[in-house]
Amino acid sequence: MPEITYREALKRALREEMQRDPTVVIWGEDVVAYAGGGAYGVTAGLAKEFPGRVRDTPIAEEAIVGVGLGAAMGGLRPVCEIMTVNFTLVAWDQIVNHVAKQSHMFNGQIKVPMVIRTPNGHGRTAATHSQNFDAWFASIPSLKVVAPATPYDAKGLLKTAIRDDDPVIFLEHLQLYSTRGEVPDEEYLIPIGEADYKRRGKDITIVTWGRMTIESLKAAKILAEEGIDVEIVDLRTLRPMDVPTILESVRKTNRAIVVEEGWRTCGLGAEIAATIQEQAFNYLDAPVARVAGLEVPMPYARNLERATIPFAEDVVEAVRAMMRNEY
Amino acid sequence: MPTNITMPQMGFDMTEGTIAAWLKKEGDMVTRGEPIAEIETDKTTIQIEAFASGVLRKIIAQPGQRVPVGEVIAIIADPSEAIDEPIARAATPQPESSVLPQPAESVATSVVVSGVVPEGSERIVATPVAKRIAQEHGIDLRLVKGSGPEGRITKADVEAFLASMPKAAPAPPAPAVAPVAAPAPAALPPQPQPEPVPVVGIKQPLSRMRQTIAARMAASKQQVPHFYITVSVEMDAALALREQINAALKSEGVKVSINDMVIRAAALALRRFPNLNASFMNDGIQMHDHINIGVAVSVPDGLVTVTVRDADTKSLKQISQEMTALAARAREGKMLPSDYGGQTFTISNLGMYGVDNFIAIVNQPDAAILAVATAQPMPVVREGQIVIRTMMNLTLSGDHRVTDGAEAAQFLNEIKRLLENPWGLVL
Numbered sequence: 001m002p003e004i005t006y007r008e009a010l011k012r013a014l015r016e017e018m019q020r021d022p023t024v025v026i027w028g029e030d031v032v033a034y035a036g037g038g039a040y041g042v043t044a045g046l047a048k049e050f051p052g053r054v055r056d057t058p059i060a061e062e063a064i065v066g067v068g069l070g071a072a073m074g075g076l077r078p079v080c081e082i083m084t085v086n087f088t089l090v091a092w093d094q095i096v097n098h099v100a101k102q103s104h105m106f107n108g109q110i111k112v113p114m115v116i117r118t119p120n121g122h123g124r125t126a127a128t129h130s131q132n133f134d135a136w137f138a139s140i141p142s143l144k145v146v147a148p149a150t151p152y153d154a155k156g157l158l159k160t161a162i163r164d165d166d167p168v169i170f171l172e173h174l175q176l177y178s179t180r181g182e183v184p185d186e187e188y189l190i191p192i193g194e195a196d197y198k199r200r201g202k203d204i205t206i207v208t209w210g211r212m213t214i215e216s217l218k219a220a221k222i223l224a225e226e227g228i229d230v231e232i233v234d235l236r237t238l239r240p241m242d243v244p245t246i247l248e249s250v251r252k253t254n255r256a257i258v259v260e261e262g263w264r265t266c267g268l269g270a271e272i273a274a275t276i277q278e279q280a281f282n283y284l285d286a287p288v289a290r291v292a293g294l295e296v297p298m299p300y301a302r303n304l305e306r307a308t309i310p311f312a313e314d315v316v317e318a319v320r321a322m323m324r325n326e327y
Numbered sequence: 328m329p330t331n332i333t334m335p336q337m338g339f340d341m342t343e344g345t346i347a348a349w350l351k352k353e354g355d356m357v358t359r360g361e362p363i364a365e366i367e368t369d370k371t372t373i374q375i376e377a378f379a380s381g382v383l384r385k386i387i388a389q390p391g392q393r394v395p396v397g398e399v400i401a402i403i404a405d406p407s408e409a410i411d412e413p414i415a416r417a418a419t420p421q422p423e424s425s426v427l428p429q430p431a432e433s434v435a436t437s438v439v440v441s442g443v444v445p446e447g448s449e450r451i452v453a454t455p456v457a458k459r460i461a462q463e464h465g466i467d468l469r470l471v472k473g474s475g476p477e478g479r480i481t482k483a484d485v486e487a488f489l490a491s492m493p494k495a496a497p498a499p500p501a502p503a504v505a506p507v508a509a510p511a512p513a514a515l516p517p518q519p520q521p522e523p524v525p526v527v528g529i530k531q532p533l534s535r536m537r538q539t540i541a542a543r544m545a546a547s548k549q550q551v552p553h554f555y556i557t558v559s560v561e562m563d564a565a566l567a568l569r570e571q572i573n574a575a576l577k578s579e580g581v582k583v584s585i586n587d588m589v590i591r592a593a594a595l596a597l598r599r600f601p602n603l604n605a606s607f608m609n610d611g612i613q614m615h616d617h618i619n620i621g622v623a624v625s626v627p628d629g630l631v632t633v634t635v636r637d638a639d640t641k642s643l644k645q646i647s648q649e650m651t652a653l654a655a656r657a658r659e660g661k662m663l664p665s666d667y668g669g670q671t672f673t674i675s676n677l678g679m680y681g682v683d684n685f686i687a688i689v690n691q692p693d694a695a696i697l698a699v700a701t702a703q704p705m706p707v708v709r710e711g712q713i714v715i716r717t718m719m720n721l722t723l724s725g726d727h728r729v730t731d732g733a734e735a736a737q738f739l740n741e742i743k744r745l746l747e748n749p750w751g752l753v754l
């Protein structure tokens with residue numbers, strides 16, 4: 001199977017869906033002009049392939065989302081790109097109060113088939129540009145929130161998200177755009193709401209998503225050499241969350257660690273840990289542990305940034321500690 | 328005045344019980360006599376009743392917890408009354424109606440025989456999965472050493488404890504782990520690898536009843552020197568009498584069985600042979616004042632022994648009615664505490680299964696057990712002629728520490744005499 005980048009996988013998903021459905025449009029800052037297409041090059045070349053359907057917008061995120069919402073209500077399937085997740089803050093009223101609620105407030109008579117694509121996470125971009133808002137989005141009823149870890153999942157999930165009649169927040173990760181992975185040439189879709197076992201193991205369950213899936217896989221490799229058999233549940237979708245798969249794994253291994261890049265307090269790890277103890281209490285052999293980012297505004301200095309975010313070695317340490325019964 | 332609710336003793340061989348469920352929660356009003364909890368013993372699940380009226384102020388023993396007889400499991404008091412907690416352990420267990428003494432070598436009702444349960448009832452710190460596994464296997468977690476933080480008991484600790492427990496059955500073959508073919512040192516000839524034994528089939532977990540049967544039967548065979556005597560009983564007269572009795576009692580719905588007649592015959596014979604109505608103790612032979620006949624009843628997942636108390640004082644009709652009720656409750660798992668235990672002699676009857684003969688394992692602390700086979704037509708010699716009679720074999724298994732062959736043979740012949748001259752059972 002050919003290996004392509006996460007970036008290329010996303011572009012292929014967009015291209016295929018635009019070919020398939022003429023109502024799919026792409027709006028965002030610099031999606032046409034900058035670096036050949038988008039701050040991270042995901043839409044490069046698409047404006048030429050699909051004249052008039054890929055448009056640059058003013059630097060006005062609230063307007064991007066608001067216009068996308070109106071277009072979705074009117075029959076288009078807009079894919080709005082917000083340059084980084086940090087800029088969605090300006091558009092939160094639109095996202096939370098309008099995008100998420102229209103269908104419910106009009107008794108399902110209105111559908112909002114829009115996708116908001118945005119890179120989440122850190123990337124040498126300092127405090128105001130290095131944040132994870134996955135838990136915030138995932139707490140909003142009637143939003144769907146997707147956070148793929150691999151090129152394969154990114155392509156399959158973006159295609160499904162575009163076809164979905166509900167609004168989908170599509171969280172990419174700055175550090176994943178250039179990662180490579182196998183993606184078949186043939187068309188495929190990945191359902192929203194299904195987690196994926198990225199590794200099968202018997203000793204301990206890691207529940208994670210996005211970039212931390214990749215770090216957890218590295219950790220599992222190191223731990224395997226020590227005889228610790230890690231199972232990795234990659235959520236892929238954060239809302240609706242695939243709780244049955246989490247529970248299935250925990251019931252087998254009796255131990256769970258949630259690994260997330262964002263802040264620990266009120267992070268998704270807290271939600272997942274609570275769910276596990278509610279629904280699989282009798283299967284636990286240790287408290288559910290969390291590996292998460294340090295609770296500070298992100299420093300700019302490279303070494304300090306690295307110290308703030310979890311990496312494979314932090315996952316390795318947490319797993320070892322749990323296997324030593326230190327939790 | 329706060330009232331301590333203690334783990335009751337139901338049956339003289341009960342040493343502990345498990346809280347199956349609380350029917351009331353802390354803060355609930357309870358009235359004296361109202362069921363407040365379900366207790367699971369090795370034999371059955373029964374409800375216990377409030378000893379006093381008031382508020383269920385404190386639940387001390389949680390569901391799944393095994394509690395020694397006499398230990399406080401809950402406190403009932405007035406709503407505003409101060410209660411001490413933890414309340415000291417009750418000094419003596421609630422006496423049971425049976426006057427039977429505790430056998431010196433108590434047949435452990437628990438499969439956990441190694442180790443001493445520490446005093447006190449401080450909270451056991453164990454992980455949820457460890458608690459669940461312990462409960463499934465009937466393990467007292469107080470006996471398990473915890474390796475986790477602050478001594479928390481983990482799944483691995485329970486599994487290690489399970490592995491260290493004496494096995495009731497032959498150990499299963501080694502796990503099907505393919506032996507790693509380690510390169511043999513060059514100087515030595517290669518060692519032949521043992522053929523791995525594949526594990527096939529499902530391993531059924533042991534139910535509480537299975538564990539109890541396993542422990543009791545193994546203990547009896549290990550501790551009791553058994554000897555066996557068989558007699559063949561001509562049952563034609565007994566069967567004819569039974570037919571007449573049942574015809575007479577038809578309107579009352581009573582149907583006397585062969586087994587009822589054997590119970591009655593054994594009870595009467597025990598009167599004449601009190602040494603068989605006894606229990607071996609390390610410091611003497613305990614003669615029992617009452618003749619309580621235990622009868623093994625097959626139930627869906629094993630067997631239990633129900634007890635016909637003072638069987639020698641009861642008529643065939645009474646015995647029949649009692650046995651019908653006892654067996655029904657046993658099969659439905661609804662035995663009352665008075666339905667079992669306290670037997671001084673046991674009968675096991677496989678007559679309904681068409682068996683020629685069988686030998687039973689002594690049901691400790693009894694001195695003997697009687698195995699009843701099928702009554703069936705057989706050629707026998709009477710006055711030099713071969714004739715057909717309905718014959719039934721009885722095999723007595725005796726505890727040689729208590730009785731000897733000659734005495735047991737006479738006892739068995741007394742049962743035979745009573746069955747062959749059955750009017751003695753009625754008059």
